[in-house]
Amino acid sequence: MSTGHGADRRPGPSAPPGRRALRRFVRRRPAVVALVVLVLLAAACAAAPWLAPYPPNRQDLLLGPVPPNRSHWLGTDELGRDQLSRILHAGRISLSIGLAVGALSTAVGTAVGAVAGYAGRRVDQALMRVTDLFLVLPGIAILAIALERLGRSPAVIVLVLAGLFWMYVARVVRAEVLSLREREFVEAARAVGASGTRIVVRHLLPNVVGVVVVNAALAVAAAIIAESTLSFLGFGVQPPATSWGVMLADAEGYVATPQAYLLYGPGVAILLTVLSVNFVGDGLREVFDPRTAPR
Amino acid sequence: MLTFVARRALAAVPVLLVASFLSFWFVRVTVDPTAKVRQSRDPQAVARLRERLRLDEPVVVQYGVWVRDALRGDLGTSERTGEPVSRMLRRALWTTTQLLLWGTAAAALVAVAVGVYSALRAGGVADHLLTTLAFLGLAMPPFWFGLLAIQILAVDLTRWLGLSEPLFGFVGLHSGDGSGFTLDYLRHLVLPVMTLTVGIVAEWSRFQRASMVEVLAAPYIRTARAKGVPRSRLVVRHALRNALLPLVTVMALDVGLLFGGVIVTEQIFSIPGMGRLFVESLRVGDAPVLVAWTVVTAAFVIAANLVADLAYGFLDPRVRPR
Numbered sequence: 001m002s003t004g005h006g007a008d009r010r011p012g013p014s015a016p017p018g019r020r021a022l023r024r025f026v027r028r029r030p031a032v033v034a035l036v037v038l039v040l041l042a043a044a045c046a047a048a049p050w051l052a053p054y055p056p057n058r059q060d061l062l063l064g065p066v067p068p069n070r071s072h073w074l075g076t077d078e079l080g081r082d083q084l085s086r087i088l089h090a091g092r093i094s095l096s097i098g099l100a101v102g103a104l105s106t107a108v109g110t111a112v113g114a115v116a117g118y119a120g121r122r123v124d125q126a127l128m129r130v131t132d133l134f135l136v137l138p139g140i141a142i143l144a145i146a147l148e149r150l151g152r153s154p155a156v157i158v159l160v161l162a163g164l165f166w167m168y169v170a171r172v173v174r175a176e177v178l179s180l181r182e183r184e185f186v187e188a189a190r191a192v193g194a195s196g197t198r199i200v201v202r203h204l205l206p207n208v209v210g211v212v213v214v215n216a217a218l219a220v221a222a223a224i225i226a227e228s229t230l231s232f233l234g235f236g237v238q239p240p241a242t243s244w245g246v247m248l249a250d251a252e253g254y255v256a257t258p259q260a261y262l263l264y265g266p267g268v269a270i271l272l273t274v275l276s277v278n279f280v281g282d283g284l285r286e287v288f289d290p291r292t293a294p295r
Numbered sequence: 296m297l298t299f300v301a302r303r304a305l306a307a308v309p310v311l312l313v314a315s316f317l318s319f320w321f322v323r324v325t326v327d328p329t330a331k332v333r334q335s336r337d338p339q340a341v342a343r344l345r346e347r348l349r350l351d352e353p354v355v356v357q358y359g360v361w362v363r364d365a366l367r368g369d370l371g372t373s374e375r376t377g378e379p380v381s382r383m384l385r386r387a388l389w390t391t392t393q394l395l396l397w398g399t400a401a402a403a404l405v406a407v408a409v410g411v412y413s414a415l416r417a418g419g420v421a422d423h424l425l426t427t428l429a430f431l432g433l434a435m436p437p438f439w440f441g442l443l444a445i446q447i448l449a450v451d452l453t454r455w456l457g458l459s460e461p462l463f464g465f466v467g468l469h470s471g472d473g474s475g476f477t478l479d480y481l482r483h484l485v486l487p488v489m490t491l492t493v494g495i496v497a498e499w500s501r502f503q504r505a506s507m508v509e510v511l512a513a514p515y516i517r518t519a520r521a522k523g524v525p526r527s528r529l530v531v532r533h534a535l536r537n538a539l540l541p542l543v544t545v546m547a548l549d550v551g552l553l554f555g556g557v558i559v560t561e562q563i564f565s566i567p568g569m570g571r572l573f574v575e576s577l578r579v580g581d582a583p584v585l586v587a588w589t590v591v592t593a594a595f596v597i598a599a600n601l602v603a604d605l606a607y608g609f610l611d612p613r614v615r616p617r
Contacts, residue, residue, distance in 0.1 A: 136314045136596050141558070141589055142321065144577055149325040221434070228436040229559055233574060248439055252563075255442050256450045263446060267439040274434035 024287045031283020034276040041273060045091030052085035057240050065259045074265045077250075083265050086247060091269060093243040094224055097158055098273075101223035104162035106216040109169025110208070114200050116170070117177025128174070131167045143226075147235040154237055157230070161223050169215045176208045210288025217281030221274045228270055244270050299608055307601045311594055318589035319358050328582035361586065371583035375576065380587045383572060388591070390468065391557055391568035394491060397484055399550055402492040402499060407542070409496075410503025411535060417508055425500070432497030437556055441490035441563040448486065466565045483564075491560045495549050502545055507538040540610050547603030554592055 026032060044051055053073075060080030068075040074083035116127040143160050150156045180186065181204065189199050228245030230236055236246040247266040254262045328348060329341050344350075349357045364370070370380035409429075413422045432440075449461040456462075464470055464483035510516065511534055519533050558570035565571070569588070576584040 132310065133314055133317065136310065136593055136600070137318065137589075141573055141592065144573075145322065145325050145585070148577055148580075225434075225436050229438060232436075232438040232559060233562065245436070248436065248442075252438075252442055255446050260446050260450075263439075263442055267436070267443070270436055270439070271431070271434050275430060278430065278434060 021287045025283050028283040028286060030279050031286075034279030034283070037272065038276040038280060041091065041269075041276070042095055045088055045095055048085070048088035048092060052082075052088045054082040054085040056086045056089040056242070057081065065262075067258075067261050075259075075261050077262055078259070083262065086242060087244065087265050087269055090242045090244050090247055090266065091273075093154060093237060093241060094227060094245065094270070095273070097154055097161070097227050097243065098220045098224040098277075100158045101161045101165060102216045102220035104158065105165035105219050105223075106169050106212060108162065109166035109215070110173050110205070110212055112166065113170040113173025114177050114205060114208075117174040118181055118196065118200050118204065124174070127170075131170050134164070134167045143230060144233060144235050147230065152235060152238055154241075157227060157237065161226055164226075165219050165222065169212065169219070172211050172215055173208050176211055177204055180204055180207055210284075214281050214285045214288065217277055217284060221277040221281070224270060224274055224277075300605060303601060303604050303608075307597055311597050314593040314597065315362075315590040316355075316358050318593050319361060319586055320354050322582060322586045322589055323354055323357065326580050326582045326585055365587075365590075370587040373576075373581055373584050375579050375581045375584070380583050383584065384569075384587055384591060387567065387569045387572040390566060391561070391570065393468070394484075394487060394557060394560065394566065394568060395550065395553060398488050398491045398553065399546070401488055402496045403546060405492075406496050406499035407503050407535075407539070409500040410542075411507055411530065411538075413500070413504040414507035414511060414538075415530065417504075422504075429497040429501050432493045435493065437490060437494055438559045438563055440493045441486070441560060444486045444489055445563070465563075468566055487560050487564045487566060490563060491553065491556050494556070495553065498549070499542060499546065503538065503542050506541045507534060510534045510538040543610060544603050544607050547599055547606055550599045550602075552596075554595060 048056075053071075058081065060076065063076060063080035065078050065080070066072060066076050072082050072084070074087065076082055077086075112127055112131070116124045116131075143164060146160045147156060150160075177200075186199060186203055189203050194203075224244075227236070227243060228248055231243060231245030232249040232252070234249070236249060237243050239246075244266040248263070248270070251262040251266065254260055328350070329344050349360050368381055370384065372378065373380055373383060376383070409425055413425050416422045445465045449463050449465050453461045462482070463485045464479070465486050466483075468480060468483045468487075469477075470479055470483070516529065516534055519529055524533065554569070557568060558573060560566070561568045561570035562574055569592070572584065573588050575581075576588065
């Protein structure tokens, strides 16, 4: 294999699984494009302090609201603040919230799911009832009440959103673990005296990485949308900090006015991000579960 | 069959009790029910309210009192409007039910049509276009879609067409004091229903497409085709009937989730339903309304899940125990 060159150098079935997975991912063109878009977006937001043409909160009251033009690509708002600069800065908060919620809810969900799947019937039943309960409670309402009472710092938003998202991962991981635990390699590990913790951590979890990663991507996307929805209802991050959701919520007042252009920038930013995350998630799903790949 | 229904319905009761208790408890610890009375001059008022709500006793007892009163139809009085909570809830629930009914019906129709069409033309230009639209619909914050719909379909379109009044209403469900099922009502329904359903139409149509593609590849469809069954009959009677099965379950489950969308939609379009009632009550910390609201909503979601369970049993004999 290693002696081939050019187009002939395709890793065969014997290539390391990581490289095979990478190859499968690269073959999904939409996923690759989406990943590039995502990385560019994230980089632009991360570099906002250097990249943004104006400070995000600098007001220019004499200028007021102007539609997109050469010096303000996306126009300015009522206070003369440059929209492009604000979007870049807001992206830092939106993306951080999305990533943090994805990570936290995935960690909690994986832990609950793995324990429920492995620890036997009683624990499983108890944990799954709790999971079902969380699924039944009116989500946005609970969120809003919590934020109203706990304050609206990004940390609280992350905690509350993660508290609402972990169930989905938990269910999927549990189902996977339930079927994996009956397999021979687990039995073998048990036979040589591996402890329960060791079996879960070293043998089961590596086998559910696929579904976990895919679900984490979906959670990030859902969190970014949920954050914007909360902002719209008035429970977003507080000024001077701003997120895409808050900007979009502020734009509500400009519907049917000459400043309707303010509606588009932050919305497109969210749309592009969530769309890309979804495509990457789909690509990953096909990498980890080749059965679902379209022929 | 009857025992199947009864058993599922019974199983939902403890879930309802625990979920409503949790909702109750959550609102109790976060929203102070005596906030309003505290401002009154009567020094005994707070003490009397605490006594009546049993606030000095464990929360389980408070919940018990609340359930006992609720079963008699007494959900307390709103601190914001002074109206009985049960009457407010009934009115709001009726408005929201209209939205949900129209929304589900429209979404199901569009999603099934799109899904079947895409599946029949799988891989074609139309299929790709519809897939792209579905992905966009799923990636959009719903309230942004609503605002864009107002801006483009109501404001811009009216200007382009040179009309004197917008084609679609976007405040309330009737203009002025109108009521009843009129053309005006329908014109006010279009945008809210679109906003409420953009996400689920996208999701359901993808789902319907996948299940239709799978069914169309089944051997029995090839057999039917070989027998000379006409194409329309083949698609509708043979394929669609089976391909609808999985969608029905997903639909019933999502109707519960739609309640979240209702909050946003009613807020955008100023529709006086459950969503608006919630937001307004939360702003002022109207505890009696919030308690009743969360419990009723949880019950609604559980009922939707129960319907999903039952529908599955009705439609798929394999799930039904004898």
